[in-house]
Each structure stands twice: as structure tokens, then as C-alpha cells.
Amino acid sequence: SQQGEEDPQALSIQEGENATMNCSYKTSINNLQWYRQNSGRGLVHLILIRSNEREKHSGRLRVTLDTSKKSSSLLITASRAADTASYFCATAGYISNFGNEKLTFGTGTRLTIIP
Amino acid sequence: EAGVAQSPRYKIIEKRQSVAFWCNPISGHATLYWYQQILGQGPKLLIQFQNNGVVDDSQLPKDRFSAERLKGVDSTLKIQPAKLEDSAVYLCASRTEGSYLWVGTDTQYFGPGTRLTVL
Numbered sequence: 001s002q003q004g005e006e007d008p009q010a011l012s013i014q015e016g017e018n019a020t021m022n023c024s025y026k027t028s029i030n031n032l033q034w035y036r037q038n039s040g041r042g043l044v045h046l047i048l049i050r051s052n053e054r055e056k057h058s059g060r061l062r063v064t065l066d067t068s069k070k071s072s073s074l075l076i077t078a079s080r081a082a083d084t085a086s087y088f089c090a091t092a093g094y095i096s097n098f099g100n101e102k103l104t105f106g107t108g109t110r111l112t113i114i115p
Numbered sequence: 116e117a118g119v120a121q122s123p124r125y126k127i128i129e130k131r132q133s134v135a136f137w138c139n140p141i142s143g144h145a146t147l148y149w150y151q152q153i154l155g156q157g158p159k160l161l162i163q164f165q166n167n168g169v170v171d172d173s174q175l176p177k178d179r180f181s182a183e184r185l186k187g188v189d190s191t192l193k194i195q196p197a198k199l200e201d202s203a204v205y206l207c208a209s210r211t212e213g214s215y216l217w218v219g220t221d222t223q224y225f226g227p228g229t230r231l232t233v234l
């Protein structure tokens with residue numbers, strides 16, 4: 001089953017603008033991760049935020065996490081044509097006492113950057 | 116560092132036929148995952164291995180799907196017999212060894228996937 005729901009499902013913006021995607025989830029988590037998937041390719045890990053963190057930055061990426069609202073947002077600043085891809089949030093939780101981590105992915109946001 | 120390798124990249128079969136996918140994880144990664152990604156959806160975990168043992172296969176349709184990782188390195192996923200609804204991209208991912216102290220710091224590295232079309 002899908003844990004996260006991304007919003008919006010699709011987003012088109014002009015190059016240079018900022019893009020914001022949101023993710024909501026249902027159960028408690030250890031961390032939340034964002035992945036990018038270009039058409040026809042595997043997923044690439046972008047950023048991980050732990051449940052005790054509220055905000056994290058990596059280059060042009062900014063992620064926030066609100067565990068009280070069970071939601072996260074991914075902001076991509078100064079978008080580029082190469083940012084065109086699908087973006088997925090994935091929540092991580094324990095599946096055993098040995099620390100094995102299980103990722104549950106959301107449905108994704110399709111981002112299109114218009115040159 | 117070489118990434119996660121998968122083969123074949125594409126496969127087209129008739130329903131009720133059998134198919135197998137192969138995955139070679141990043142060297143030294145103890146944890147290996149197989150995901151199914153249906154068009155327009157996020158990946159869904161099918162099975163997780165820790166070395167050559169199964170950690171989680173709760174979402175694997177065991178009547179038709181099987182997977183093994185005999186020597187704790189590469190892995191195969193098999194579908195027998197295939198159904199139309201099995202059409203999807205099958206993704207393999209690997210991660211360094213999980214441990215309580217390191218949970219939340221390791222990320223999964225994904226292969227390019229195998230696109231399966233069942234006709």
C-alpha cells in the first residue's frame with residue numbers, strides 16, 4: 001500500500017521559478033526521503049530528513065518535515081530544464097528489531113520545467 | 116563505484132509464460148530490495164534480503180513470484196506464470212548493512228530497472 005500522497009500530482013513551471021511539492025503520510029516514521037526519477041530510469045536519492053529534524057538543505061533543495069501534521073515539503077529553487085522528472089517521497093520505518101528499514105513510497109509528483 | 120546492475124532492461128512475454136530478472140547490487144551492500152513499479156505509481160516493495168536471508172516478503176505474491184539470493188550477492192526474481200497485471204518496471208535496490216545504530220543514515224541505491232510487458 002502507498003504510505004505517502006504527493007501533491008500536486010503534476011506541476012509545470014517556467015525555468016528559473018521555484019517548485020514546491022508536498023507529501024502527506026499516515027503512520028509514524030523514522031525518516032522521510034525524497035527521490036527523483038527521470039523518464040525510463042531508476043530512482044535517485046535526493047535528500048533524507050530524520051523524524052527529529054524540521055528542515056534540511058542540499059544545494060537547491062530544501063526539505064521540511066512536520067511530524068505533528070505528518071507532512072513534508074520539497075522545494076526546488078531556481079529550477080532548470082534538467083529538473084524535469086517525477087519526484088517521490090518515501091517514508092522509512094522499522095520492520096524488525098535489527099534496524100532493517102522499509103521504505104514506503106508515495107504516488108509521486110510529475111514536474112515539468114518549461115524552458 | 117559501480118552502481119546496481121540489472122538485466123534485462125526490457126522484456127516482452129505472453130501471459131502464462133515465465134520470466135526472470137537479475138540484479139547485482141553495489142559491492143559490499145548486504146541489503147537488497149526488489150520493487151514493483153506500475154505505471155503512474157510509486158515503487159512497491161516486493162521482497163527484502165539481508166545477506167542471503169529474507170527479511171520481508173509480505174507483499175510478494177508467492178503463488179507466482181519467487182526470489183532468491185543464494186550467495187548473499189546477486190539476486191534473481193522470477194514470475195511464473197505471468198499475468199497481464201504484472202506489467203511494470205521491476206527495480207532492484209541495495210543498501211549497506213542495516214543496524215540499529217545506523218538506521219536512518221543509509222540510503223538505498225536503485226538500478227535502472229527492468230520494464231516488463233505482458234501481452
